Amino acid sequence: MYDCLIIGAGVVGAATARELSKYDLKIAVLEKGTEVCQGTSKSNSAIVHGGYDATHGSLKAKLNVRGEKLFETLSKELNIPFDKCGSLVLAFNEEDEKKLQELYENGLKNGVEGLKIIDKDEILMMEPHVSKEVTKALYCSEAGIVCPFNATFAFIENAMDNGVELFLDEKVIEIEKNDDAILVRTEKGSEFQTKILINSAGLYSDEIASLAGDTEFTVKPRRGEYRILDKKVSDIVKHVIFTTPTKAGKGILVSPTVHGNIIVGPTSDPVEDKEDTRTTDSGISKVDEVARKLVPELALNETIRLFSGLRASISQGDFLIYESKNIKGMINLGGIDSPGLASSPAIAEEVRDFVSRHLDLVEKKNFIKERKAIPHFNDLSDVEKEEILKKNPNYKRIICRCEMITEGEIIEAIHRNAGARTVDGIKRRVRPGSGRCQGGFCGPRILEILSRELGIPVEEVLKEGQGSNIVIGRTKGVL
Numbered sequence: 272m273y274d275c276l277i278i279g280a281g282v283v284g285a286a287t288a289r290e291l292s293k294y295d296l297k298i299a300v301l302e303k304g305t306e307v308c309q310g311t312s313k314s315n316s317a318i319v320h321g322g323y324d325a326t327h328g329s330l331k332a333k334l335n336v337r338g339e340k341l342f343e344t345l346s347k348e349l350n351i352p353f354d355k356c357g358s359l360v361l362a363f364n365e366e367d368e369k370k371l372q373e374l375y376e377n378g379l380k381n382g383v384e385g386l387k388i389i390d391k392d393e394i395l396m397m398e399p400h401v402s403k404e405v406t407k408a409l410y411c412s413e414a415g416i417v418c419p420f421n422a423t424f425a426f427i428e429n430a431m432d433n434g435v436e437l438f439l440d441e442k443v444i445e446i447e448k449n450d451d452a453i454l455v456r457t458e459k460g461s462e463f464q465t466k467i468l469i470n471s472a473g474l475y476s477d478e479i480a481s482l483a484g485d486t487e488f489t490v491k492p493r494r495g496e497y498r499i500l501d502k503k504v505s506d507i508v509k510h511v512i513f514t515t516p517t518k519a520g521k522g523i524l525v526s527p528t529v530h531g532n533i534i535v536g537p538t539s540d541p542v543e544d545k546e547d548t549r550t551t552d553s554g555i556s557k558v559d560e561v562a563r564k565l566v567p568e569l570a571l572n573e574t575i576r577l578f579s580g581l582r583a584s585i586s587q588g589d590f591l592i593y594e595s596k597n598i599k600g601m602i603n604l605g606g607i608d609s610p611g612l613a614s615s616p617a618i619a620e621e622v623r624d625f626v627s628r629h630l631d632l633v634e635k636k637n638f639i640k641e642r643k644a645i646p647h648f649n650d651l652s653d654v655e656k657e658e659i660l661k662k663n664p665n666y667k668r669i670i671c672r673c674e675m676i677t678e679g680e681i682i683e684a685i686h687r688n689a690g691a692r693t694v695d696g697i698k699r700r701v702r703p704g705s706g707r708c709q710g711g712f713c714g715p716r717i718l719e720i721l722s723r724e725l726g727i728p729v730e731e732v733l734k735e736g737q738g739s740n741i742v743i744g745r746t747k748g749v750l
Contacts, residue, residue, distance in 0.1 A: 276465035280307035284471035285426035290619035292433035303442035314580025321411035323378025341616035350644035358414035358511035385412030431688035495537025496554035582608035649675035673706020
């Protein structure tokens with residue numbers, strides 16, 4: 272019997288597990304994927320929004336502003352890559368300027384700090400490569416950029432350091448209430464009993480809610496398409512550059528990433544299929560059109576990857592966090608789209624408060640607050656490199672030349688709590704395959720290492736989820 276069972280190991284589920292692990296509770300996380308961070312959390316803009324855009328009085332506004340503050344502390348405690356670089360929303364005409372004023376006033380009501388409207392001269396001093404047609408901008412010093420993958424990994428690793436159990440490949444198919452527990456069954460035939468059930472299933476949160484008879488919301492996915500540019504053009508902007516938002520969302524942006532690339536996008540197109548992560552000519556053309564309006568000199572020919580992600584949007588337009596009408600002790604987290612990443616630590620606190628109304632929360636005396644990230648060998652000093660090589664000679668061998676990733680980093684990514692089990696899992700944790708050649712050089716070596724370290728034939732190594740085997744057949748002795 273668990274005290275708390277969390278469905279979904281995206282950034283919100285992982286943050287919730289970490290928050291609840293501070294207390295003397297028996298906790299488990301169920302994830303339908305082969306790894307954590309395989310849904311919305313792996314494909315987004317990687318922005319910690321300031322909080323000026325969300326409607327005043329909404330849950331999004333409250334939790335965005337709180338979450339942004341928490342990220343500053345958590346990034347230090349858990350070694351999460353985070354940079355409070357600030358953002359600029361650009362205006363090009365009187366209508367845009369009117370919208371900036373509305374955002375500014377809304378942000379002040381939401382309690383956002385560091386907001387001001389600046390004129391063209393100041394904009395161009397801060398960002399000389401943005402369009403000379405700009406007239407004004409809303410500057411927010413509180414906005415930042417983060418690595419959403421490593422935020423998710425950091426939360427779940429630290430939660431597991433503190434006793435949380437993780438179960439992968441466990442798709443929930445049935446939920447029922449017994450006299451003193453909630454019973455959860457999975458597609459694999461596993462059964463879990465819990466006092467509290469937390470539905471943090473992202474795109475599938477409506478389907479999990481419906482298993483309990485809750486039909487208050489329906490997820491209508493919106494697909495966002497992106498470009499990633501090579502690091503050699505990373506100096507084009509230093510802040511997150513937004514176009515003026517519309518009813519469809521915050522709009523297309525041009526932004527640095529914490530890893531030194533430039534990200535451009537996203538679109539916001541409704542789709543029916545919750546797995547429809549295609550990129551399209553029309554979508555990328557729209558991204559390009561708006562991006563060039565923001566930053567005319569943007570070198571889109573330096574693109575190293577196109578990708579898309581899906582947002583768990585709902586018609587209510589706000590986060591829905593509420594107790595099931597049919598199963599006491601079950602909480603649904605619905606519509607966690609933007610700013611879900613920025614809000615994730617604050618959503619975790621909301622869940623904690625819900626749990627406290629059902630269970631007595633006793634703080635652990637031996638809670639492990641800090642987590643160390645996997646060291647990036649190339650960034651270490653000579654002294655640090657010598658020290659790590661004394662302990663682990665695997666750091667001598669460079670596997671990824673683009674990102675200068677060593678075998679030691681990859682091995683550690685596999686054997687950590689919630690460690691990598693797939694090629695893309697390795698990529699998200701320590702970045703081999705994220706550079707200009709996109710795995711053309713290091714891909715076969717990653718396969719070899721995963722096969723060896725997981726103790727499985729290379730034919731069983733997956734790119735991402737079940738059925739994504741890379742090697743179908745091979746000649747004996749040849750990869």
